[in-house]
Amino acid sequence: MKCGRCGNEVPEEDLYFVQGQYLCEDCAMARQARPQACDVWAVRIATNTRRSLGQTGAEGLTELQRRIYDFIIKSGGASPGVVAEALGVSEEEVRRQLSVLRHCELARAEKRGDEICLVPWVKA
Ligand SMILES: [Zn+2]
Structure with missing residues (x-):
């Protein structure tokens, strides 16, 4: 699957679901730098x-x-x-x-x- 932000190919289990988008870990963490009230973190392991x-x-x-x-x-x-x-x-x-x-x-x-x-x- 592709990260919704940087477009890198990321194995599905490495994606985070953040604010309606699937993101790689780096992008998920980068996004986290801008706090949002209703982040949803579903972490696949x-x-x-x-x-x-x-x-x-x-x-x-x-x-x-x-x-x-x-x-x-x-x-x-x-x-x-x-x-x-x-x-x-x-x-x-x-x-x-x-x-x-x-x-x-x-x-x-x-x-x-x-x-x-x-x-x-x-x-x-
Ligand atoms: Zn990314």
């Missing part, structure tokens, strides 16, 4: 990629992905901006890595008030 690789937990992550993962676990959830600042990387980079962490079922995006937070996959 991919489980196949990781399983097919036979990986579990934090195995197979890059160092940066692991640091983001650790930070999310320790903080119990933080916005991409906070994670980026804490780890000294760009917010864009954090968002890019999040899609990997999502595929690995390690972290996901969750809406908290007007903010999208990165949270551990399983709630503590």
